[in-house]
Amino acid sequence: MSVILWLTTWCGTSEAEFHGVRDGDDAYYDGSPPSHIRLYPDEFMATWIDFELRLKHEVRFFDESGRRSLDELFEELPTIAGGKAIVTIEPGSEFSTLYRARIASGKAEAENFLKEPERNLGPPPYRLARPGRMNPVGIPAFYGAFAEEVAIAEVRPPVGALVAIARFALKHTVRLLDVSFLPFAYHEESIFSPAYDHLRNKVGFLERFHRHIIATRAPERRSSGVFANSGCGGIRPERHEARWDDLWVDADRS
Numbered sequence: 001m002s003v004i005l006w007l008t009t010w011c012g013t014s015e016a017e018f019h020g021v022r023d024g025d026d027a028y029y030d031g032s033p034p035s036h037i038r039l040y041p042d043e044f045m046a047t048w049i050d051f052e053l054r055l056k057h058e059v060r061f062f063d064e065s066g067r068r069s070l071d072e073l074f075e076e077l078p079t080i081a082g083g084k085a086i087v088t089i090e091p092g093s094e095f096s097t098l099y100r101a102r103i104a105s106g107k108a109e110a111e112n113f114l115k116e117p118e119r120n121l122g123p124p125p126y127r128l129a130r131p132g133r134m135n136p137v138g139i140p141a142f143y144g145a146f147a148e149e150v151a152i153a154e155v156r157p158p159v160g161a162l163v164a165i166a167r168f169a170l171k172h173t174v175r176l177l178d179v180s181f182l183p184f185a186y187h188e189e190s191i192f193s194p195a196y197d198h199l200r201n202k203v204g205f206l207e208r209f210h211r212h213i214i215a216t217r218a219p220e221r222r223s224s225g226v227f228a229n230s231g232c233g234g235i236r237p238e239r240h241e242a243r244w245d246d247l248w249v250d251a252d253r254s
Contacts, residue, residue: 044073044205048212073209076202077177081185085206087176096170098144099151101163110164117166134247144168177247182210 051069059066077085089095100121104110113120123129123140135141145151148165157163185206187199 041201041204041208044202045208045212047073048205048209073205074177076199080187080199080203080206081181085178085181085185087178088173089170089176090173091170095146098146098168098170099148099165100142100144100168101148101151101155101165103155103157104162104164106162110162113164114166118168121164121166122168179210179213179247182206 047069051066051073055066077083087095102113102121104113123142126138126140129135129138129140131137132141132143134143143154145154151165152163155163183206185203187203189196189199
């Protein structure tokens, strides 16, 4: 009843007008079911695109302007969907083991890889670092999978190839942005809250951001598409609860 009275006052409807429809007067609406106003995440997406362009073509270092852009885009992640997009992984807990794979030319090479897995199956030396989703050419990055099958799929071995697999365990606690959760993000703000439209649009942006960051890239375009992703991977917002160390993304689709 309090909501009805508030709406009556807000709409400027008198008590006589409120009862008019019941008594046979024409209604101010056509009986169509209510529907949400469409989302407008474009402003947030434009901020991300501007961030990408600056990082690719204007600056190569993460600066204060980039930090402000990322704060604007992701500062609500600790509260949106109960903070489920930011995952903390402790050593010895579930998902604290990562796998990496490498194609070997034969059994001898595979055995050699496994003698020093941290050297042979860890991040490649800078001379051999190819561009990936989170790194440009020449800058090594550690890409780990939570399952052996995924690690094998990531290296795309030809039929009959021999693949060496190494298992790595976390030594320190890490906080990851679970990009795969973003399409399912939601908010619990009241429809009467001034922040309602802002959060609806932010959730819409997160869904579009997910599609954008995992989009298929042709090999010749990868080196130009990773700088912004790697900048996002080390976000350090002013708010401690919004920080994360790296990204947890879907299996490679490129």
